[in-house]
Amino acid sequence: MRKKFIAVYALMAVLALGSTTLTSCVDDNESASVTAIRDAKAAQLNALAEAQKANAQATLIRANAEAALDSAQAAYQRSQAEANQFELQKNKEEYERNLEKIQLEAETALLQAQIEYAEKEQAFLNLANDQIKELYRTYASEVSELDNYKSQLNQQNLLKNQLEAQVISQDEYIAAQKAIYEANIATYEAQIAAYEAYEGKDKSELETEVNRLSTERNNALAAQGEAWKIQTEAKNAFDDVIEPMSYTSEDATLKTVLAAATLAELGYSNTFTTESYKLDEEGNYTVGSYKLTGEYAVEQARQALESTEANAKNYLGAPAAGTTAATGLYLNLETAQKNLENAIKAENESLINQYKLEVADYNDQIAQAKESLEEASQNLKDFEAAVASFATDSEDWKAYQAALEALKTNETVVAYMDADKAYEDASEKYSNINSEYWVAVDLYNNYGVDAKDQIRQLESNIAVEKQNIVNLTNNYDNQLQQCNDDITRLTTQIEAQQAVVDLAKKNLDAAIAAQGEE
Numbered sequence: 001m002r003k004k005f006i007a008v009y010a011l012m013a014v015l016a017l018g019s020t021t022l023t024s025c026v027d028d029n030e031s032a033s034v035t036a037i038r039d040a041k042a043a044q045l046n047a048l049a050e051a052q053k054a055n056a057q058a059t060l061i062r063a064n065a066e067a068a069l070d071s072a073q074a075a076y077q078r079s080q081a082e083a084n085q086f087e088l089q090k091n092k093e094e095y096e097r098n099l100e101k102i103q104l105e106a107e108t109a110l111l112q113a114q115i116e117y118a119e120k121e122q123a124f125l126n127l128a129n130d131q132i133k134e135l136y137r138t139y140a141s142e143v144s145e146l147d148n149y150k151s152q153l154n155q156q157n158l159l160k161n162q163l164e165a166q167v168i169s170q171d172e173y174i175a176a177q178k179a180i181y182e183a184n185i186a187t188y189e190a191q192i193a194a195y196e197a198y199e200g201k202d203k204s205e206l207e208t209e210v211n212r213l214s215t216e217r218n219n220a221l222a223a224q225g226e227a228w229k230i231q232t233e234a235k236n237a238f239d240d241v242i243e244p245m246s247y248t249s250e251d252a253t254l255k256t257v258l259a260a261a262t263l264a265e266l267g268y269s270n271t272f273t274t275e276s277y278k279l280d281e282e283g284n285y286t287v288g289s290y291k292l293t294g295e296y297a298v299e300q301a302r303q304a305l306e307s308t309e310a311n312a313k314n315y316l317g318a319p320a321a322g323t324t325a326a327t328g329l330y331l332n333l334e335t336a337q338k339n340l341e342n343a344i345k346a347e348n349e350s351l352i353n354q355y356k357l358e359v360a361d362y363n364d365q366i367a368q369a370k371e372s373l374e375e376a377s378q379n380l381k382d383f384e385a386a387v388a389s390f391a392t393d394s395e396d397w398k399a400y401q402a403a404l405e406a407l408k409t410n411e412t413v414v415a416y417m418d419a420d421k422a423y424e425d426a427s428e429k430y431s432n433i434n435s436e437y438w439v440a441v442d443l444y445n446n447y448g449v450d451a452k453d454q455i456r457q458l459e460s461n462i463a464v465e466k467q468n469i470v471n472l473t474n475n476y477d478n479q480l481q482q483c484n485d486d487i488t489r490l491t492t493q494i495e496a497q498q499a500v501v502d503l504a505k506k507n508l509d510a511a512i513a514a515q516g517e518e
Contacts, residue, residue, distance in 0.1 A: 064106075096167050099158070108232065112225070135511050137441050139504035144438065146497045153490040155180055160483040163476070170474045177472055177482075181465045188458045188465070190432045194439035195458075199451040206444040213437040220430040227426040231419040238416035242287045242407065256400035259389035260290045262382050268301040272390070277404050285417050289404055292390045305383055309376040316369040329369055333362040 128136060159176055162168040168176070198209060244251040247260035263271050273293050276286035292298060317328015326334045336358040343351035389396035407413050443449060473479065 099162065099167070108228065129515075132508070132511055132515075134445055135504075135508045137445050139501070139508045141438065141441065141445075142497065142501045142504045146494065146501050149490050149494045149497055152180075153487060153494065156483050156486045156490065160480065160487065163480055163483065170476060170479060173479050174472045174474060178469055181468050185462050185465045186428075187431065187435055188462050190435035191439050192455050192458050194436040195443075195451045195455050197436075198440055198443050201443070203444065203447050206440055206447070209440045210437070210444055213433060213440055217430070217433045217437050220426070220433050224423070224426040224430045227419075227423040231416075231423040234412075234416040234419035237412045241410060241412045245287050245289070245404070245407075247290065254400050254403055255396040256290065256389045259386035259396070262386040263301075266301075266305075266379055266383055266386075268297075268304075268383070271297045271301050271387070277407075279408050279413060280417060285413075285420075287404070287407060290390075292387070298387055301383065302380075302387075305376070305380045309373070309380050312369065312373040312376045316366065316373050329362055329366045333359065333366065336362055 159168075159173060163173060198206065201209070243249050244253060245257060246252065247257050247264065249257075252258055252261065260269075260272055263269060271293055272290050274288045274290055276283070277289035279285040279287060315328055317326065317330045318324075319330040320326040320334065325331070336355055340352065340355035340359055343355050388394060389400075391397055442454070443451065
């Protein structure tokens with residue numbers, strides 16, 4: 001079973017904008033021609049349009065991902081309509097893979113859009129004076145806030161999707177929401193540290209910090225992109241290695257894994273349970289493993305199969321043998337044959353035709369009953385063989401445990417875990433620098449702002465997130481309601497923030513248009 005990806009875009013909660021490099025730019029070209037001013041404006045507007053185009057791509061990526069999630073859920077629900085237990089699990093795992101694929105493709109595209117935006121943005125800033133830069137940073141800050149809300153909305157929509165499709169458990173939901181809240185707390189803490197570090201610096205010092213952080217931020221973003229490529233390739237290889245450990249896989253060869261498939265195909269998946277087998281000490285990387293639920297469930301299934309076999313035997317019955325009378329369908333056939341013989345003696349054509357049909361019908365029923373009995377007997381044999389594969393002293397079980405243990409040191413598995421950790425480290429580094437950068441920009445743009453007031457607000461935000469963690473409940477209805485409440489809240493915040501973004505953009509456009517005017 002594959003490692004679940006719970007929070008979509010979790011490591012890219014904010015599409016980074018505004019990698020501004022501050023350089024003093026004094027407008028000393030007062031005598032320039034109107035044409036030159038017009039050309040400069042046009043160049044700025046074109047550069048800004050290119051930057052916005054790259055940023056707009058992120059909105060399209062998110063929209064496409066949302067549509068893909070809805071489509072995948074609809075397809076999954078259709079596939080569940082008439083499926084046995086084995087097919088249900090197979091469809092569930094396929095749905096999980098689809099969600100993972102959608103997320104990976106979206107994260108890859110978002111990261112690329114982020115990198116492209118940084119390049120386009122710098123082209124615009126190279127043409128801007130100090131006033132335009134300041135207005136742009138205000139605009140970029142508001143867009144960053146808007147993207148943060150959109151990413152949180154993506155996260156909640158995915159969790160809701162997974163909950164409704166029941167592809168994550170209540171415990172997994174709690175872990176996912178807790179990870180989101182903890183990530184928010186880490187961001188707020190990084191911002192607090194930055195406010196404390198930069199409080200009291202004069203504007204020139206803040207300008208130096210913004211310039212430094214802008215460069216470090218772009219470098220961290222590039223490093224994150226490279227780490228993501230390595231992690232993605234390693235993840236694909238990892239998936240190939242653990243694929244045969246799933247009982248729904250066509251590549252499964254281990255007898256205990258195949259035994260789980262047999263139990264599910266027989267309709268008794270309740271006789272075994274799936275647990276997370278730790279591939280590392282912390283349990284951050286796992287693979288699904290199977291073991292019997294308990295003797296009670298196994299015995300209940302055994303009795304049901306034995307009862308099915310017994311009923312099939314009784315229904316079929318047996319032909320007469322010596323002094324033993326025929327039973328079941330054979331008795332019915334014997335009666336129909338005698339009736340036919342009597343009808344022939346009586347030369348009653350109507351009854352002859354009737355009993356001929358009855359004899360033929362009972363012969364067909366006997367043939368079908370034999371097949372049913374054979375199937376019931378085989379099912380019982382298959383069940384017993386499958387259960388035997390789970391016996392802890394069996395060779396099958398020992399081979400299964402050895403295969404699981406071997407995964408811990410498998411080169412491909414270890415390479416993936418290392419690559420994933422490296423990507424998480426690169427993402428965390430970028431996130432911390434990004435938080436520090438925006439704090440420096442805020443203090444520079446709004447020079448004289450009360451840093452302590454900002455810190456108090458961030459501490460309040462942390463308290464809210466901690467309370468959100470405390471309020472997490474292991475109840476499906478409550479969890480679904482929480483998702484819906486968060487979706488409603490975030491949708492409202494997005495609408496309000498969009499208006500702020502539009503106003504900031506309007507002010508930026510007006511300043512660009514007013515350049516050169518007296």
